[in-house]
Each structure stands twice: as structure tokens, then as C-alpha cells.
Amino acid sequence: MTTRWFGDRVPRNEDQRLLTGQGRFVDDISPSNALHAAVLRSPVGHARLLRIDTAAARALPGVEAVWTAEDLGDALRPSPLVVPHDSLTHGRTQYPLATDSVEYVGQPIAFVVAADRYVAEDACDLIEVEYEALPAVVDLEAAVAPDAPLVHPDVPENVAAHLVQSVGNVEEAFRRADHVIEERLVLERGAGQPMECRAVTALFDPVEEVLTVYDTTQAPLSIRNGLAVLLGLSENQVRVVAPDVGGGFGVKIMMFYAEEVLVPLAAVRLGRPVKWTEDRREHLIASNHERGQIHWASLAATNEGVILGVSDRFLHDTGAYTPYGIIVPIITATQLPGPYRVPNYHSDATVVYTNKVPVTPYRGAGRPHACFVMERLMDRLADRLDIDRVEIRRRNFIQPHEFPWDVGLTFQDGRPTRYDSGNYPEGLDRLLEALDYEGFRREQAEARLAGRRLGIGIAAYVEGTGIGPYEGAHVRIDGTAKRVVVSTCVGTQGQGHETAFAQIVADELGVEPSEVRITTGDSRAMNWGSGTYASRSAVVTGNAIGAAARVVRQKAQSVASGLFEASPDDIELEWGRVGVKGSPQHSLSLWDVAVVANPIRYAYGDQASEAMQLMKTRDGAALESGEAPGLEAREYFAPDRATWASGAHGAIVEVDADTGSPVILRYVAVHDCGRVINPTIVEGQIHGGVAQGIGGSFYERLVFDEEAQPLSSTFMDYLIPTSMEVPDIETVHVETPSTLNPLGIKGAGEAGVIPVAAVMASALEDALSEYDVRVNQMPLSPSDIRDLIRLGTDVIGSQPG
Amino acid sequence: MTEIRCIQVAINEQPQTAEVPTRMLLSDFLRYTVGLTGTHVGCEHGVCGCCTVLLNGDAVRSCLLFAVQADGAEVTTVESLTREGSLHPLQAAFRQEHALQCGFCTAGFLMTLIPFLRENPRPSASEIREAVSGNLCRCTGYVNIIRAVQSYVALSRNSP
Numbered sequence: 031m032t033t034r035w036f037g038d039r040v041p042r043n044e045d046q047r048l049l050t051g052q053g054r055f056v057d058d059i060s061p062s063n064a065l066h067a068a069v070l071r072s073p074v075g076h077a078r079l080l081r082i083d084t085a086a087a088r089a090l091p092g093v094e095a096v097w098t099a100e101d102l103g104d105a106l107r108p109s110p111l112v113v114p115h116d117s118l119t120h121g122r123t124q125y126p127l128a129t130d131s132v133e134y135v136g137q138p139i140a141f142v143v144a145a146d147r148y149v150a151e152d153a154c155d156l157i158e159v160e161y162e163a164l165p166a167v168v169d170l171e172a173a174v175a176p177d178a179p180l181v182h183p184d185v186p187e188n189v190a191a192h193l194v195q196s197v198g199n200v201e202e203a204f205r206r207a208d209h210v211i212e213e214r215l216v217l218e219r220g221a222g223q224p225m226e227c228r229a230v231t232a233l234f235d236p237v238e239e240v241l242t243v244y245d246t247t248q249a250p251l252s253i254r255n256g257l258a259v260l261l262g263l264s265e266n267q268v269r270v271v272a273p274d275v276g277g278g279f280g281v282k283i284m285m286f287y288a289e290e291v292l293v294p295l296a297a298v299r300l301g302r303p304v305k306w307t308e309d310r311r312e313h314l315i316a317s318n319h320e321r322g323q324i325h326w327a328s329l330a331a332t333n334e335g336v337i338l339g340v341s342d343r344f345l346h347d348t349g350a351y352t353p354y355g356i357i358v359p360i361i362t363a364t365q366l367p368g369p370y371r372v373p374n375y376h377s378d379a380t381v382v383y384t385n386k387v388p389v390t391p392y393r394g395a396g397r398p399h400a401c402f403v404m405e406r407l408m409d410r411l412a413d414r415l416d417i418d419r420v421e422i423r424r425r426n427f428i429q430p431h432e433f434p435w436d437v438g439l440t441f442q443d444g445r446p447t448r449y450d451s452g453n454y455p456e457g458l459d460r461l462l463e464a465l466d467y468e469g470f471r472r473e474q475a476e477a478r479l480a481g482r483r484l485g486i487g488i489a490a491y492v493e494g495t496g497i498g499p500y501e502g503a504h505v506r507i508d509g510t511a512k513r514v515v516v517s518t519c520v521g522t523q524g525q526g527h528e529t530a531f532a533q534i535v536a537d538e539l540g541v542e543p544s545e546v547r548i549t550t551g552d553s554r555a556m557n558w559g560s561g562t563y564a565s566r567s568a569v570v571t572g573n574a575i576g577a578a579a580r581v582v583r584q585k586a587q588s589v590a591s592g593l594f595e596a597s598p599d600d601i602e603l604e605w606g607r608v609g610v611k612g613s614p615q616h617s618l619s620l621w622d623v624a625v626v627a628n629p630i631r632y633a634y635g636d637q638a639s640e641a642m643q644l645m646k647t648r649d650g651a652a653l654e655s656g657e658a659p660g661l662e663a664r665e666y667f668a669p670d671r672a673t674w675a676s677g678a679h680g681a682i683v684e685v686d687a688d689t690g691s692p693v694i695l696r697y698v699a700v701h702d703c704g705r706v707i708n709p710t711i712v713e714g715q716i717h718g719g720v721a722q723g724i725g726g727s728f729y730e731r732l733v734f735d736e737e738a739q740p741l742s743s744t745f746m747d748y749l750i751p752t753s754m755e756v757p758d759i760e761t762v763h764v765e766t767p768s769t770l771n772p773l774g775i776k777g778a779g780e781a782g783v784i785p786v787a788a789v790m791a792s793a794l795e796d797a798l799s800e801y802d803v804r805v806n807q808m809p810l811s812p813s814d815i816r817d818l819i820r821l822g823t824d825v826i827g828s829q830p831g
Numbered sequence: 832m833t834e835i836r837c838i839q840v841a842i843n844e845q846p847q848t849a850e851v852p853t854r855m856l857l858s859d860f861l862r863y864t865v866g867l868t869g870t871h872v873g874c875e876h877g878v879c880g881c882c883t884v885l886l887n888g889d890a891v892r893s894c895l896l897f898a899v900q901a902d903g904a905e906v907t908t909v910e911s912l913t914r915e916g917s918l919h920p921l922q923a924a925f926r927q928e929h930a931l932q933c934g935f936c937t938a939g940f941l942m943t944l945i946p947f948l949r950e951n952p953r954p955s956a957s958e959i960r961e962a963v964s965g966n967l968c969r970c971t972g973y974v975n976i977i978r979a980v981q982s983y984v985a986l987s988r989n990s991p
Contacts, residue, residue, distance in 0.1 A: 045926040048934025049918060051869015051909040055935065058868035148833070148854060225873045225881055225969050226935040276871070276935025277969050310874035524933030524970045710929045714971060718932065721972030745878035745967070753960040753973040782972075 035533040036773075039710040040543050042529040044274075044522075053274040056229035056244045061303035064231070065094055067293055068150035068306070070140040070157050071316055072132035075168075075385040075738025076181070077161035079130055084140060087153040092145035094300055096153060097292070099127040105260055105295050112285050113355035117193040118381070120185045121352045124388075126288040131164070133181055133350035134387050135740055136316030138288040143296050143304055166385040166738035170324055170345045173382045181350055181383035190348055191356045191381035195363055197438035198374035200330075203339030207330030211410045216807035217399045217787065219322040219347065219732040220725070222392040223750060224523070226276020227308035228317060230289050232297035239263075243270045243294050248283035249561025251519045254553040256285055257294055265557075268294075272551035278523035279722070280391040281318050283563050284353060314748055315740045319732055320392030322347035323362065323399045329407040330374075335415050335422050339374030342366060342403060346381045349388035356381050357442050358389060361396030361494075364439045364447050368404045369454040369490050369676055370426040375438070385738040391563065393722060394783040397493060402808065405489040405788035409795065419792065420462060423490060427454040434769070442564075443497040445671035450769045452676045452702060454490060460762050461488065461678040461700045470682060474796075483687055484695070485797025488680040489788035494672035495703075495777025496569025496768075502558045503571060505535060505578040506662035507586070509624030510635070514539060514546040516575060519559035520567045521551035525779060526711040530568060531575050533707055534773070538579035539586070540603035541620060558666070565675070565777025568707060573667035573771045581663035586620060589627045589661070593618065593644045618644070624661045629653065673768040675776040677701035679720070679785045683793035687801075690815035692728060692794065694757045702764040704776035712778045713761045719782015721756045726783070727790040729755065731809050794818075838902040842867070843911040851898045858882045860898035861908060869909040869938050873967065880966030883939040884908050890943045909938035912945070921945070921983050930979035932970030940966050940976060953984060 047053050084096040099106055102125075109123045128139050140157050144150035165179035172178055173188045181188055204210060231244040241263060247253050247270070254270040261268070275282065284290075289306050296304040308317065325344040331337050346359040356379075363377040412422035428435045430453045437447040465486065474484045504517045514535055522528065532546035549555045559571075587601040590608045594601070594616045602611050609617020618626070622641035629645070629652040653659060682696040699716050706712050729749035733741040742748040767774030791805035794815065803818045810818070833852040840847055842865055851860055856875075861867045861884065870893060873881035877895040884893045885907035912919040918926065921941060931937045940963055947962040948954070954962065959980045960973070968976065 041926050042929070044934070045931060046918070048931055048937060049922040049925055049941075050913045051867070051938055053869075053934050055868075055871070057872075058862070060863060147859075148852070223969060224933070224935070225879060225967060226871070226933070227873070274934065276873075277933045279969070310876065310879075524931075526932070714929050714932055714975060717972035717974040718970045719972075722969070744876055745874050746876070750879075750967045750969065752964045752967065753977065754964045756972045756974070758977070759972055759974050 035536040035543055036707055038533065038708065040529055040533055040708055042526050043532055043544060044528045055226055055274045055276055056231055056246050057307045059231050059244050060305065061233050064303040064305045065143045065145065065300065066147040066150050066305050067141060067143045067296065068147060068154050069138045069289065070154040072128065072135055072137040072139055074132065074161055074163060075135050075166040076164040077132050078164060079128060079132065079159065080162050081160040082140065083158040086156040087142060090149065090153050090156060092149040093142065093153045095143040095296060097127065097141045099125060099129045102126060105291055109286050109353055111355060112353060113357055115355050118191040118352065118356050120190045121355065122182055123353050124351050126291045134385050135738060136387055141292045143300065168384060168734050168736060168738045170347050170382055170384065173384050174345065174380065181385055185383060188383040189380055190352050190383055193356060193359060193363060193379040195439050196376045200339045200341050200374040200376040203374035204330045207338050208333040209331050209414055210328055211407055211414060212328040213406060213410060213806060215325040215327060215403050215406055217321045217323050217402055218809060219319050220730045221319045221732060222279030222281035224277025224279055224281065227310060227313040228282060228287065229307040230293040231303065231305045232294040233303035234297045234301065236301065239267055241268050241294055241298060245270055245272055245290060246275050246282050247272050248278045248521050248523060248563055250521055250551050250553050251559050252285055252561055253290055260291060261294065261298060270553045272521035275521060275523040278562065279393040280395060280563065283561060284318060284390060310745065311743050314743045316387055318388050318390040319349065320358065320389050321399065321726065322389060325403045327403045327407055329411060331411050335411060335417050335425050337370055337372055337426050340367065340372050341376045343378040346379055347384050347389060348381050349384055349386040351388040353388055354390040358391055358396040360442045362400045364441050365397050365492065365494065366400040366404050367437055368401060369428055369492050371428055386734060393719060393780050395780065397784045398723065398726065398787055401489060401491045401785050402788045406791060409792050419488065420467065423458060424455060441494055441672055443672060448671065449492065449674040451766045452674060453764060453766050454676060457676060457678045457700045457702055457764050458490060460764060461680050461698055464698045464760060464762055465680045483685045483797045484682060485793040486680065486682050487789040487791065487793030487796060488678060489785035489792060490678040491784045492674050492676045493565065493781055493784060495565035495675050496669055496673045497564050497566055498669050499560060500666050500668035501560060501570040501574045502556060502664060502666040503575040503578045504556060504664045505575065505582050506660065507582065507620060507624035509621040512621045514541055516546060517549045517555035518571050518575065519553065519556040520562045520571050523562065525567065525715065526708065527567060530707045530711055531572060534572055534576045535579045538576065538583050539620060541606050565779040569673060569771060569775045569777050570667055570669060572775055573773050574665055576773050577665035577667060578663045581665060582661050585627065585661050586623050589623055593626065627661050628659045669770055673770045673776045675703045675778065675781055677781055679789050681789045681793050683790065683797055685794060685797045685815065687819055690812035690819065692815065694724065697757050698760045698762065699782065700762040700764060701781050702766055703778035703781065704768040705765055705774040706763055709763060715778050716761050716782040717759045719780060720759050720786055721751055723783040723786020724756055725751045727787045727808050728810060836899050838899055840901045841905045843907060853897065853899050855898045856894055857896040857898045857901050858893040861893060867908050867910050871935050871938060873936065880943060881936050881939040883942040885942060885946060888946060890946050909941055912941060920986065924979040924983035928975045928979035928982055930971060930975040936966060936968045944980060952987065956981060
């Protein structure tokens with residue numbers, strides 16, 4: 031493979047249509063004669079449903095159907111528990127519509143289908159529901175108190191799972207420690223909030239007996255397979271397409287959201303297309319959330335600042351259900367040791383039900399929590415020993431010669447947590463160089479004299495990316511269209527798959543990325559695979575595409591070797607031509623070779639016909655046993671285990687001590703995702719992740735009152751950072767190739783967000799050192815920061831438990 | 832039932848006459864009745880800016896207006912920016928600087944920037960930041976959006 035395109039800043043193939051308003055998002059698809067759906071959601075956090083009266087709604091002109099749970103027939107089944115785990119002893123998933131009770135505000139109770147959305151919402155208003163209020167479980171610590179009310183009457187103590195993992199002997203390590211640090215650390219609830227809300231449009235073709243579902247999902251094949259089972263159809267009768275999707279960040283992967291069952295069911299039953307698009311209020315209250323953990327963490331170290339052990343007990347708020355098992359807390363528990371040598375480690379996670387919308391992965395997926403905890407402990411250790419916060423990290427980093435590094439834990443994919451490669455000291459060095467760490471200390475001192483409070487924060491992280499089980503790709507040369515056509519099932523939500531994947535193909539086949547057409551997210555285009563999550567698409571799908579393109583190249587070489595009577599090894603693919611090395615007169619375009627590779631004896635088009643003249647008549651059968659016509663291949667890639675990306679971020683923050691207002695003056699992200707396919711795209715991923723991390727540090731907070739009523743149900747309350755809050759973000763690439771895949775790639779999608787809260791906490795403490803401020807929770811609003819300045823301790827004021 | 836009214840509106844310089852329910856949002860009218868789906872709806876409460884279009888040349892949130900309020904007006908959407916298949920220089924700058932990822936918010940940014948840059952063709956970085964501060968983007972962290980506008984401004988300064 032040449033690497034003309036791999037590593038290049040290729041502008042994106044997908045941009046033309048997205049810039050000109052020609053993108054195709056789910057809500058842009060309006061089949062003629064379509065009906066529109068709306069969902070009646072619970073306005074209360076916890077209640078028994080005594081009576082639902084839909085008569086008035088059914089009688090409204092324009093209403094085609096009003097369903098409650100009892101109308102769903104065979105489709106009334108709890109959604110599957112996607113990732114079972116031995117520790118998940120009390121997993122619960124929900125029905126598409128509530129049956130006897132509701133467990134969170136926003137839970138679907140009734141489903142209306144009408145002539146348009148306006149009428150459908152009118153009908154929702156006409157449905158009468160009688161509730162018998164039940165006590166709500168809101169606060170995470172109160173939820174596990176002995177006298178707490180129960181979210182599910184058959185789940186004692188509201189505990190869904192208890193997960194314990196250990197390495198070495200943590201008790202012994204703490205016994206011989208010179209220093210023990212103990213902290214209570216909190217990350218509050220937050221959510222992904224892609225700009226496009228969720229949407230589903232379904233149509234059933236009674237002639238072909240095929241159900242087509244356009245869905246904003248990140249995992250169209252999983253939805254396809256699930257829907258086929260649920261609706262009693264064969265997999266071939268269900269086509270799920272995730273077209274252009276307006277951001278995902280994890281929240282758009284679920285099996286199932288209620289509407290992903292109800293809309294297709296309505297299309298089949300009513301015999302008309304049905305369309306549903308979530309509004310932002312629905313998305314804020316009823317689509318899944320994340321974050322939400324309380325940790326009691328302790329660290330044992332020597333006088334020299336060498337870590338002897340870490341012990342962490344934490345509560346994880348899973349909301350009212352566990353549709354995604356305990357993936358988030360597993361990731362927190364296994365990634366907490368981060369880039370450091372932690373010879374003895376004990377993690378004790380309790381997964382707790384509350385009367386809130388369920389928690390499933392959001393960009394970072396448990397990692398920001400883990401990084402926040404570990405990095406806070408490292409800063410505390412540095413302060414205790416009066417060692418620089420940079421130096422304490424250097425003393426504990428896993429060194430480049432120590433890979434593969436076995437953490438000794440079991441990761442989310444059930445495989446060992448074993449780092450394949452990395453260079454953590456170099457990442458830190460590059461960060462300090464970019465920040466001018468020493469120079470900043472002088473600047474800080476001068477600013478302090480002028481009454482300005484500047485602080486610097488740094489944090490390091492690792493990220494397990496690119497997990498299995500596998501992904502597949504189909505690559506075909508379309509000689510007629512003069513295009514390479516690639517299909518894969520993973521959906522795309524803005525990550526630039528149509529370009530990065532094309533770059534991989536372009537290098538293998540000697541064409542330009544613009545000549546490669548990538549189809550993602552269409553279950554009809556690729557029948558096997560999993561989805562876009564866990565920073566895995568570039569790693570797993572990218573390598574599958576690379577493998578398929580390699581096979582196509584070999585086929586092209588084989589065909590051309592016959593045409594030109596040369597050895598296949600002497601055939602090269604360059605600039606769209608296939609020919610004999612050093613003999614330009616013996617070459618054909620790749621498109622013509624594709625035509626010739628199909629021995630049907632006739633070809634349409636002058637060039638192709640000319641190419642056919644070159645074909646030798648073969649004695650015997652046109653295809654030998656095992657030989658296939660055309661230039662195409664389908665290949666799969668199944669990684670052995672996760673490949674570990676890493677990075678170090680730093681920021682310089684100014685705090686106004688009078689208002690508590692933070693301003694980020696500089697932000698530098700050094701990251702290592704192995705070999706970089708397209709630096710511009712990777713930088714964009716980092717920028718977006720950092721912005722979300724800034725939101726999670728200072729602005730984004732999902733607040734619930736004591737009755738579990740969400741108070742952040744508009745963008746006036748849940749504050750997404752704007753261009754005024756996010757600074758210019760500087761990026762630095764370090765590349766230590768993965769040893770676990772042929773292209774040497776590690777995932778990059780989630781990395782940006784992981785260390786941000788830890789960086790900001792560190793910077794705040796540095797800026798406000800004269801007040802001896804201790805930051806133990808995120809997010810912090812300006813008034814929280816003011817409280818810190820006044821009280822000098824963490825806002826909650828609790829001591830480690 | 833909701834009242835129906837007849838409106839006349841020029842959309843991207845094309846005069847249109849339509850009967851619309853009085854409660855229909857301008858954004859829904861553009862997307863579902865006229866079929867111009869380049870204008871997106873991100874929050875339906877006027878905060879995110881995805882649905883920004885021009886009403887008589889000024890940037891407005893089409894989710895905060897009823898279609899009947901556009902009666903007699905000129906509405907301009909993102910679809911008007913491309914002439915004969917070639918990108919508007921601002922669109923080209925967005926592509927060059929990777930100022931869009933999922934592309935859902937992009938039309939709103941472009942339609943906010945078009946009148947801003949007409950009024951202020953030489954903005955500073957902080958003026959650009961302020962100009963787009965009413966548009967939310969969840970993918971880019973705004974970094975490359977600001978760079979794209981700067982690059983567009985630099986290019987248009989160099990051109991006669």
C-alpha cells in the first residue's frame with residue numbers, strides 16, 4: 031500500500047450536500063400520505079397508573095390511532111438487556127409504553143398517530159390519565175439508605191448491580207503507605223444533546239412485504255435484527271437506514287427507544303407511512319442521560335510520590351432502567367488507573383436505580399468520571415508532598431518500554447485490560463512545551479501582582495477504543511460509473527467516515543478519495559456488523575475496509591497480469607490505472623479492468639469495448655472453481671481486544687474572584703490515536719469533545735427536584751457552551767501505532783471530552799490557590815465557584831465516607 | 832379546527848401562494864409544505880439557531896414565527912446560496928476549514944453569517960464569535976467555524 035492519502039488533510043466528501051441544504055436527515059424524508067406520531071409522556075416521576083381514558087383523543091378528527099400498552103399485542107415486550115453481566119443481578123428494561131406504573135418523567139404512556147403533528151399533539155392533550163403518586167427516588171446517596179423508597183418494588187435497596195474488581199493486595203499496600211489521600215468526588219448528570227433530536231420514519235410496502243425504517247440510530251443493523259424478531263418478519267423484510275444523522279455522541283444508540291418499535295409497528299398496522307420526530311424538550315427529559323457518579327476514592331503512596339495502591343468505592347446512577355447493562359460503570363472501574371502504574375487496585379461499584387431517565391453511554395462513557403477521580407487524587411498527592419503536579423505524573427507513568435501493559439482487570443468487551451502501546455511521557459512533554467509551562471509560571475506571578483488570578487491545569491488519560499466483536503465491508507469497482515463503491519453497516523453522525531474510509535481505499539487501489547463512494551448505515555448494503563460506538567469505527571471498520579480493498583487490488587493485479595502477460599507482482603495500481611511497472615504503454619484504467627474482470631463477452635461503452643478486445647479467450651470454463659466475476663470483495667475485521675489511545679490536556683484559566691466566572695485563555699490537547707488517517711478530521715473530533723467537556727465542567731447540569739421533576743428541560747436551562755465559552759483549541763498529534771490492527775489505528779471519537787473536567791478542576795485550584803480552594807465536583811457554575819472561594823472547600827462540604 | 836389562511840411569500844426569489852393553518856410554524860412550512868429541508872429545527876424554542884433563515888434580509892428563527900407572519904415577505908434559505916452548483920465562498924471556506932461535522936447546524940450558521948458579513952465585512956475574531964453566539968454547534972467546538980469565517984474574510988479582502 032502506498033500512503034499518498036492516509037495521513038493527508040483531505041477535504042470531506044460529505045460536505046457538498048451538507049453545506050448546500052441537500053443532506054438527508056430522517057426528518058427530511060416525508061413519504062407522501064405519511065401520518066405523524068406524537069407520544070404522551072409521564073409528567074410525574076413515580077406513580078401507579080390507575081386509569082387511562084383515550085376516548086376524547088380517538089374522537090378528534092384527523093386521529094388515526096391512539097395506543098396504550100394494552101393495544102400493542104405481541105409487541106408489548108420489555109426491550110432486551112443488551113449487555114448482560116454476572117454482576118447485574120437486578121437488571122430491568124422497559125416496555126414501549128408503560129403498563130401499570132411510571133418510573134420517570136418522560137416515560138411513554140400513550141402513542142398517537144394523526145394527520146399531522148399538530149393534531150397528534152392536540153390528541154395527546156385529550157388523553158386523561160389518573161396517577162397515584164409514589165415516593166420518588168432522586169438523590170443517589172438517599173437511594174441506597176436503608177429506609178429509601180423503591181423504584182422497582184422487587185429490587186431491594188434500589189441496587190441493580192454490584193461490581194467488584196481487584197488487582198494485587200490493596201489492603202497491604204495501604205498498610206505500608208507513607209501517605210494516604212482520601213476524597214469524595216462527584217460528577218453530576220449530563221447528556222449528549224446532539225443538535226438533531228431523534229427521529230423515526232417507517233413505511234411498509236405491502237407488495238414487496240418490506241418494512242423500511244429511517245432511524246437516527248447509531249446501530250441500524252441491531253435495530254433491524256431486533257425489529258424483525260419483534261414484528262415477526264424475516265431480517266430480509268426489514269431495512270433500517272440511518273441516513274445523515276445530526277450528531278450522536280452515544281445517546282442515539284439504544285435497543286430500543288419506544289418510538290423505534292411504535293413507529294414501524296404503526297406503519298405495518300395502519301398501512302401508511304408514519305413519521306415521528308422528537309422535539310428538544312422530549313430529548314432533554316426522555317432520551318438517555320449519562321455521567322452521575324459519586325466516588326469515595328483513596329490513594330496510597332510513598333514519600334517519593336510513588337503510587338502503591340488505589341481504592342475506589344462509587345455509586346453509579348443508572349436511572350430507572352438498565353437498557354445498556356452496566357457498561358458505563360465497568361468502563362469507569364477499569365479505566366480509573368489511567369496511564370499510571372497502579373500495582374494494587376480495588377474498585378467497588380454499586381449501580382443504583384433512581385426515578386430518572388435511564389443512563390447509557392454518552393461520549394466518554396464512564397471515562398471522564400474515572401479520569402476526574404484519578405487526576406484529582408494525583409493533584410492531591412502532589413500537593414501533600416509538595417511536588418509539582420507535572421512531576422508526580424512523570425514518576426508514576428507507565429514507560430514506553432513497558433508495553434504491552436497489563437492492568438489486570440476485565441474491560442467492557444470481556445477481554446483483558448491490556449494497553450497495547452503508548453508514550454505517555456512524550457505526550458506530557460509535548461503538552462508542557464505547547465503550554466510553555468515554565469513561562470506561564472512567570473506570567474501567573476506577574477498577573478497575580480496585577481490582581482488577576484490565572485491558573486494552569488493538566489490531566490492525562492487513556493482510552494480503550496476499537497472493541498469488537500467485528501465489522502465488515504464490501505468493496506466493489508463499478509467500472510460503468512467509474513467509482514469505487516464501499517458498503518459498511520456502521521452509521522455516521524458527523525465523523526467523516528465518507529472521507530476517512532475513502533482515504534484507506536484510495537491508497538490500496540491507486541484512486542482519489544473523491545472517486546470512492548461510501549455507503550454507511552444501510553442494513554441492505556451490508557448485512558453483518560454492530561454499530562458506531564466506543565470509538566471503534568475507524569479501527570474496526572477501517573481495517574475491514576482496508577482488508578477488502580487489498581483483496582480487490584490483488585484481483586485487479588491478477589486480471590491485469592493475464593492481459594499484459596506479466597507477473598501479478600509486477601502490476602501496480604496508481605493514478606487510477608492498472609499496469610506493468612515501468613511500462614506505461616501496458617496499462618488500463620481500473621474501471622476498464624473491472625469491466626474486463628466480468629467475462630460476459632460484451633461491454634457497453636467505447637472504452638470498455640476496447641478493453642474487452644484485450645481479453646484472452648480462455649480454454650474451458652470462464653471462471654475457475656473459487657473464482658468470482660468482477661472486482662469486488664467482502665472482508666471482516668475482528669480485533670483481539672481494545673486498542674488503547676491516550677493523551678494529555680492542559681488549560682490556562684482566569685477566574686474572576688468577585689463573580690466566580692471562569693475564562694479559558696488557552697486550551698491544548700495532546701493526543702495519541704495511533705496512525706492518523708486524516709489529521710483535520712481527528713482535530714475536529716478533539717475540538718468537539720473538549721467543548722462538551724467544557725460544558726460538563728461549567729455549564730451543563732441536569733437538575734431534578736425532590737419529586738424527580740427535571741428542571742433542565744430547555745436550552746435556556748441546560749446550557750450548551752456557545753462560541754463565547756469555547757476558546758480556540760490547540761491540538762498536538764503523537765503517533766504510537768496500535769499493535770492490534772494492520773493499519774495501526776486507535777479510536778479518536780471520544781478522547782476530547784475525557785480529561786476536561788479534571789483539567790478545569792486543576793486549573794481552578796491553581797488560579798484560586800490563595801483561597802486554598804478544593805474542587806471535588808463538576809460542573810461548577812460561577813456561583814458555585816464563588817461559594818468555593820468563600821468556603822475554601824468543596825461545595826457539598828462532605829468529608830470522605 | 833385551526834383556521835386556514837392564504838399567504839403570498841417569495842422564497843429564494845420564487846413567489847409562492849399557499850394555504851396554511853394559522854398555527855403552522857414558518858420552519859414547518861418551509862420544510863414540509865415547500866419541501867426546502869435545508870433549514871433544520873434543533874430546539875423549537877428559539878435557542879439553538881439551526882432554523883435561521885432570512886426574512887426580508889434579516890436573520891430570524893423560523894421556529895419562532897408562524898408561516899402567516901411571512902405573508903408578503905421575502906424568505907431566503909440556505910438553498911439559495913449555491914449558484915449553478917458552485918459553493919458560495921463562505922460555504923467553500925467552511926469545507927476547507929472543516930467547519931462542519933454532522934452538518935445539522937450548518938445552515939443556521941451560514942444564514943446568520945450572511946447578513947452579519949454584509950454589515951461587517953472585516954470582523955475581528957471576537958466579533959465573529961459574538962455574531963454566531965446565538966447558534967449552537969455540538970460537534971466542532973466552534974474552533975473551525977471561527978477559522979472558516981476568518982479565512983473567508985481574508986480571501987474577500989484580497990479579492991478586488
